[in-house]
Amino acid sequence: MAASESQPPDTPSSQQGTSKTLLQRLRANDSEAWRIMVQLYTPLVRYWATRGGVRGVDVEDVTQDVLQAAAAHLHKFRRDRPGDSFRGWLCGITRNMVLQYFRHSGRNPRGRGGTDALVQLRQLEDTTPAEENEDPVEELDGLRRRALELVRSQFEERTWRAFWMTVIEGRSPTDIAAEMGVSATAIRMAKSRVLRRLKETFGDLIQ
Numbered sequence: 001m002a003a004s005e006s007q008p009p010d011t012p013s014s015q016q017g018t019s020k021t022l023l024q025r026l027r028a029n030d031s032e033a034w035r036i037m038v039q040l041y042t043p044l045v046r047y048w049a050t051r052g053g054v055r056g057v058d059v060e061d062v063t064q065d066v067l068q069a070a071a072a073h074l075h076k077f078r079r080d081r082p083g084d085s086f087r088g089w090l091c092g093i094t095r096n097m098v099l100q101y102f103r104h105s106g107r108n109p110r111g112r113g114g115t116d117a118l119v120q121l122r123q124l125e126d127t128t129p130a131e132e133n134e135d136p137v138e139e140l141d142g143l144r145r146r147a148l149e150l151v152r153s154q155f156e157e158r159t160w161r162a163f164w165m166t167v168i169e170g171r172s173p174t175d176i177a178a179e180m181g182v183s184a185t186a187i188r189m190a191k192s193r194v195l196r197r198l199k200e201t202f203g204d205l206i207q
Contacts, residue, residue, distance in 0.1 A: 021203035023086065026074055038067055040146050040206070044087075045094055047139055052098035065097045066090070086205045087135075087143075147206045151197050162190035 025033035042063060049062045070093055077089050152160055162180065165171045166187060173187040180187070198206070 022201060022205050023203050034071065036150060037070075037205075039150070040143060041087075041090060042067070043146075044135070044139055044143055045090065047135075048091055048094040049098055052095065054098055054101060058101065062094075062097050062101050065101075066094045069093050069097065091135075144206050147198060147202055151194070151201055154197060155194060159190040159193060162187045163194040166191045167195070 020028075022033055022036060026037060045063045045066050046059055049059050049066070054062050070090055073093070077086065078084065155163070158180065162176060162182075165176045166173055173184040173191075176187050177184040
């Protein structure tokens, strides 16, 4: 973070492709972008599948089906209406794959708390886009933390510490500056650099 550091701080590797958002790179069929997307979203897809009633090893099968369907149909993803998001679109694919799983396998979903199987299937079928986006805070935090880990290597440790203490721990830039022996402005700049990199890299795929 200091100007005296031996290398220019926080310069993205040319391999990171930060000149394009992750969605743009996915549309260009960038294999590294797809690896990142899978790393970001696999836990969330597993959660959606489990919430839909899939259990055991079948969760992994449904998750793979969802990711393959997303790759095959990415050209159909649009943000035409307020509230449209990649997460909502992927959740919709998961819902459809869960329905297909139960219909093709002849199995019934295992309802939570004794929920009748037919009722649960109807709930899946009637899910609206708005409801698809109502994920628990801990699941969304997990998505964002995975995104943070993917960009962490692009920053020097002091910059990352300043960002983490301000954004994640919620501490005052003034207090952090006194602790790290720099100015409060430097702390704010470190925070801004990381947030900007997240926006450049992921666009709205982590919203």
